[in-house]
Amino acid sequence: MSKAKRHIETEAIRTQLKRTEFLEHTSPLYLTSSFVFEDAEDMRASFTEEKERNIYSRFTNPNTSEFVDKVCQMEGAESGYAFATGMAAIYSTFAALLKSGDHIVSARSVFGSTHTLFTKYFPKWHIETTYFDVNKPETIEACITENTKILYAETPTNPAVDIIDLDLLGRIAKTHNLILIIDNCFATPYLQQPMKQGAHLVIHSATKLIDGQGRVLGGITVGNTDLIREIYLFARNTGPALSPFNAWTLSKSLETLAVRVDKHCDNALKVAEFLENHPKVNWVKYPFLKSHPQYKVAKKQMKLGGNIVAFEVKGGIEAGRQFLNQLKMCSLSANLGDTRTIVTHPASTTHSKLSEADRLEVSITDGLVRISVGLEHAEDIILDLEQALK
Numbered sequence: 001m002s003k004a005k006r007h008i009e010t011e012a013i014r015t016q017l018k019r020t021e022f023l024e025h026t027s028p029l030y031l032t033s034s035f036v037f038e039d040a041e042d043m044r045a046s047f048t049e050e051k052e053r054n055i056y057s058r059f060t061n062p063n064t065s066e067f068v069d070k071v072c073q074m075e076g077a078e079s080g081y082a083f084a085t086g087m088a089a090i091y092s093t094f095a096a097l098l099k100s101g102d103h104i105v106s107a108r109s110v111f112g113s114t115h116t117l118f119t120k121y122f123p124k125w126h127i128e129t130t131y132f133d134v135n136k137p138e139t140i141e142a143c144i145t146e147n148t149k150i151l152y153a154e155t156p157t158n159p160a161v162d163i164i165d166l167d168l169l170g171r172i173a174k175t176h177n178l179i180l181i182i183d184n185c186f187a188t189p190y191l192q193q194p195m196k197q198g199a200h201l202v203i204h205s206a207t208k209l210i211d212g213q214g215r216v217l218g219g220i221t222v223g224n225t226d227l228i229r230e231i232y233l234f235a236r237n238t239g240p241a242l243s244p245f246n247a248w249t250l251s252k253s254l255e256t257l258a259v260r261v262d263k264h265c266d267n268a269l270k271v272a273e274f275l276e277n278h279p280k281v282n283w284v285k286y287p288f289l290k291s292h293p294q295y296k297v298a299k300k301q302m303k304l305g306g307n308i309v310a311f312e313v314k315g316g317i318e319a320g321r322q323f324l325n326q327l328k329m330c331s332l333s334a335n336l337g338d339t340r341t342i343v344t345h346p347a348s349t350t351h352s353k354l355s356e357a358d359r360l361e362v363s364i365t366d367g368l369v370r371i372s373v374g375l376e377h378a379e380d381i382i383l384d385l386e387q388a389l390k
């Protein structure tokens, strides 16, 4: 069977380093900072890149290469580079591709630290960002200027679980000759592969569902070879590389991504349906609930609805805080995509520094609660939510 025809689940398991003389079944961990050269000629050819080989683990390492190869196979991307964290991937991708005077058009609802990069740090280098409202996609094109180089979005968004039409973003990027970059963290390469809709680069925080077990941090950017080459050269010289141990862990994690995400999504749908019928809940947002404003788009571009459910408890900011305090099993934690269900209240925590008006611009109402639905039995998750709502 030709390799190109294999399914994502198979690639996540069978994309593997060449076996050593020991014929190990699982790839070994290459905890080595550098690699040796056979002679001066080998060294010369390696440094001039006439030979493709490992030199130093800040550049490449067998474990990070295996992890990158897997994600490329799953996303349908040509090449990639793995980073120590998702933010290192996001920062390095922008820093490698942009110069002073360039302009970014981004969805307003992006991960908090990404927002901080755009508003606090990039302007220092005269890189400005214009935000569009994810629920008004017809306004995107008006944000584009002569200097716009990158179109950027996450879908589903954090924490409001809005959905952006990837086909539309792909068309806009093509018409205006922009680099389309998608943070695919919430969907994972199992549920959605934005390269198919015309993304040039796809970024993940591997810390979330890719590890999925709350153990290691990691990040990755995959996409077109010419762009990845620029990102690789930037990273090779600035040092945000993923550690071999974390790469080994993440590569093993990918082997179970599909079964884990299937179960996460199954549980999340059950939780969303429970909340939708609860009298103390104003509204629930989950991409695969018919009541989601972008339900049709979600169905078109995602295999399943993901593991994040957003809802609003009646009674505003105080009710949201109280709900969190009443939970007995679900964790209050900053992570998401873990085996353990995690509940957060953005208005009193992650987004508390924003004014209410600014929060509303990214769909965060005072009573909004975000649940990262875990892998516990759905009935136990629902029981905990139910007693806390009481």
Ligand SMILES: *Cc1c(COP(=O)(O)O)cnc(C)c1O
Pocket (backbone or CB within 6 Å): 085, 086, 087, 088, 111, 154, 158, 183, 185, 186, 205, 206, 207, 208, 217, 218, 219
């Ligand atoms: C967590 C997260 C990031 C940042 O990833 P880290 O691994 O924590 O640096 C970026 N984007 C999204 C959507 C995230 O959820």
